[in-house]
Structure formats: C-alpha cells, structure tokens
Amino acid sequence: MGVMDLRLGDCIPEAGEKKCCCCCCSCTFFVVFILLLTSFQQVNRLNAGLLRNGFTGEVNLERSYLPGRYFVGFWHEFLHFPTTLNTIEFADEAVEDGVQMLGKLRSRDKDGKQIWLDVSVQYRIYPQELPQIYREMTKLYEDVYISELRGALQRVTNEFTIDQAWKDYATVQKKMHDICKEVLTVRHADCWGLQLWGIRLQVEYENQLIRTQVRKQAEETALARQTQTTYRQKTEVILAEYVANVTVIQQKGQADKQRIERDAVSAARSALVTAQGEVLNLVRGIVKVNATDTVPERLMTGSDLAKYQRVLMFKEKALSNFELKNAGV
Template identity: 75%
Template structure:
C-alpha cells in the first residue's frame, strides 16, 4: 500500500517519527527542484555574457556566451554586455535613455580660440573579445572610451582652425572619425560613426567669423556673377554668329533653288522646242502633197507645215471658239 492509499485519519495516526521523515523527504526534493531551476541562467537578447561565480566573485575569462539559457549552476551568474550600437554624446542637450550626459566637448583650435563642440559617437564592442574587455576594463569600459575619446578629439581640434570646419566640414568630420577608430580599435571596439553637429565660439570671435564668412561669400557671389556675365556675353556672340550663318546659308539655299528651278525650266523648254522641231522635220519629210494627178509628189512647204501645225493644235482641244469669215 502506497502513501496515496492512506486516508487522512490514517495518516494522522502514524507515529511522529514517520511523519517527520516524510516531511523532510518532501522538503528535500522541493529544495533540490528549486536549486535545479535556479541553475539555469539566461543571457538576454542582443547581449553577450561572461560567467561569474556568485560565491567567490571570480569571472571565467576563457569564453563568452551568446544569448540563450544555460545550465551553469545556481551559484553562477552572467555578467551581460550589450552587443548593439551604443552612443557616447558630448552635448548639453537632453540625451536618450541609457546614454550618459557628458556636456559639450571643450577645446581650442589651431589659433588658440576656445571652442565648444557637439559630438556624437556610435560604437560597438567586439563580443569575441569580451574576456579581454573585462580583463582590461571590467564593466567600466565605456568610461574608459569616454576618457580616451575626449582627449583624442581635443587634440585633433588643435590641428585645424575653426573656420576650416565652416569651409570644409566633411573633411574635418572624416578626420575626427578616423581618430575615433584609432582610439577604440586597440580597446576591442569599432567606431561605427561620428557626427560633428555643433560648433560654438566665444561671442566676439563668432561674430567676427560670421562677418568674415559673409564678406567672403559676397565676394564669391560677385565673382560668380562676373563669370556668368562673361559666359553669357560669349554665348550671345556665338549665337549671333550662328544666326548670321543660318541666314547666309538659307539665302544661298534659296538662290541655289531658284537657279536650279530656272535651269530646269530652261532645259525643259529647250528640249521641248528641240523635240517639236524634230517632229515637224519628220512630218515635213514624210508627208507628201499631190498637187494634181499629173504632178509628182512634193515635200511640204513652210506655210503648209504651219497650217498642219495649227490643225493639230485645234484637234487637241475639246472645244474652241471660231469666227468664220467669208
């Protein structure tokens, strides 16, 4: 008979030692179950983890763990590191959640003018080198990145004058991005992006710089307008030449057309006259006139040929008006 076959009153009638043994066994199994469940630890999504002994505090630096659940024992836990893009922002504006507020980057340019820069940096740690990150910087790696970046960016601003950032902003940003890569690469991170989105000077220098830039832009605008005027004048001269050439070509073409037409008409008329002459000559030679029976056949005279021609012309007309004179 098993335990489940006991009735309640029978269970209570058991001896105290038996009841105590059953309770201890149940509690032991319950504790073991809880410990087994607690032995599973999780590395969250978009993170990588290092295993740490919760009793001794020792961190296993032999390998890192990807997101997932692992049976590592209830006495162990994971130190988690984000593997997504992280932001470091040197600015006074409000920052997004999880980003430290550091304030503007303060430095001096090549001429010694004091400047304040708004800079945003995006970086990503190399999860395969997570043990090295913890060995060198523990969980304070971002503070190390901030310190190193602040010093490197302050030094690079000493290499150019502030007006260069106005005139050649893209080049300045590329140089700062390259410095960011050089700083983070030995510290097991990739500098994914850098944006220089704000530059401030002391008021007197900034006003002077604005006036200088406005004057330079006005000069560049005047030069551009002058160049545009010169090109426009050259274009108008070329256009006038083209128009004149077109007029000459058109006039020559019309003259050639009229000459060709006149030559064609003259040639046609000449050919017509020649053909008519040949026809009349043929008729005069072939058509014989018998004056009387006693006379021999004679060739047509000129007057007879002209009369013959008039008769042919009248024959070719469908209707004609005649005036008959007696």
C-alpha cells in the same frame, strides 16, 4: 481501490516515526529540487556575462558567457554587460535614456581659437574580452572610455583649423573617427561610428567667420555672373551667325530655284522647237503638192511649208474667222 481514489492520508503511514521519516524525505527532496532549479542561471539576450560567486563576491575571469542558460550552481550569478551599440554623447541637448549628459566637448583648434563641439560616439564591447575589461575597469568601463575619448578628441582638434570643418568635413570627421578607434581598441571595444554635428566658436570669431564667408560668397556670385554674361554674349554671337547663315542659304536656295525653273523652261522650249523642226522635216518628205495643169506633183517648198504651218495654226483656233480656202492652198 483505484489510483485516482487515493488520498494524501492513505499514502502517509499512521505510525509517528514513519510519518516523521516521510516528512523529512519530502522536505529534503523539495530543498534539493529548489537548489537544482536555482543552479541554472541565464545570460540575457543582447548581453554577455561573467560568473560571480554570490557568497564571496569573487568574479571568475577565466571566460565570458554568451546569451543562454548555464548550470553554474546556486551559489553563482552572472554579471551582465550589454553587447549592443552604446552611445557616448558630448552635447548640451537632452539625450536618450541610458546615455550620460556630458556637455559639449571643449577644445582649441590649430590657431588657438576656443571651440565647443557636439560629438556622438557609438561603441560596442568585444564579448570575448570581457575578463580583460573587468580586470582593468570593472563595470566602470564607460567612464574610462569617456575620459580617454575626451582627451584624445581634444588633442586631435589641435591638428586642424576650425574652418576646415566646413571646407573639408569628411577629412576632419575621419581623423576624429580614427582616433576614436585607436582609443577604444586598446580598451577592448569597437568604435562603430562618430558624428561631428555641431561647432560653436566665441562670438567675435563667429562674427568674423560669417563676414569672411559672406564676402567670399559675394565674390563667387560676382564671378559666376561675369561668367554667365560672357557665355551669354558668346551664345548671342553664335546665334547671329546661324541666323545670317540661314538667310544666305535661303537666298541661295531661292536663286537656285529660279535658275532651275528658267533652265527647265528654256530646255522645254528648245525641245519643242527641235521637235517642231523634226516634224516639219517629216512633213516636207511626206506631204506633196498636188499637180495642176501647168505644174506637176512636187515636194513642198519653203513657202508651201510656211502656208502649211499657218493652216495648222488656224485649225487649232476654234473661234477663228478664217477658212481654209483663204489660205490659198
């Protein structure tokens, strides 16, 4: 007979005493297995835990446990504490799941004005300090944080006037964040962030503040317009100076152009006269008057040179009716 062909009846003895013994062993094994299985307890992700005796309710404050599975015995269980960011919100608006509805933070500013603030705080507990947290506050630590933060934030708002929240918002928020860190650090938590996102005053103060801000804005607007007008006038004066300079430069350029053209024409004419004088000197030295019966060959006189020039001028006139013989040469 093979192992796969065995049946449950084949493994149980037929004798009564043997059957009873086998059943007891099986039950004992099953119970031990269940106890061993339940002896492993888990700390959930994003949580830290403290070990508590399930029978006596006593909590072990010797150490805290990070996420994971631990062999602690079936008589123990873990108390879980979230290690993620948690929110405390002082506001009247609807909050997210798991956040208490606390209402606005009511206080007074440095001048004694009644104010209501919307403030959100994000905190995170230190997992390694869970024993101290439970020893001092059990699992009601958030209620302690809310109470102490409310008092501390009310005190810090007494140090500044409410208009500073608009004029110097960064400084006001930093003061509130610093006091939040101071309060939560001694309570084994980190004040990760704080946002001051709403401010309300009594109606008469709000109306007065609005009127003051409107008047200041009107003054700033008038000053800006005056400054703009001044710069516009200065710009127009500078522009007029540039236009005048451009006109002067253009006129001077035109005059320089005409002067240069006149100088060029005069220089050209002078060069032409000089060249013509040099040519005439060459002609006087080279060209000679032919000899006649009564007059020998000779150089040209001034009168001859003038006739020579007239002949040349006549040659340049294609439509001239004069002939060379009329020149008397």
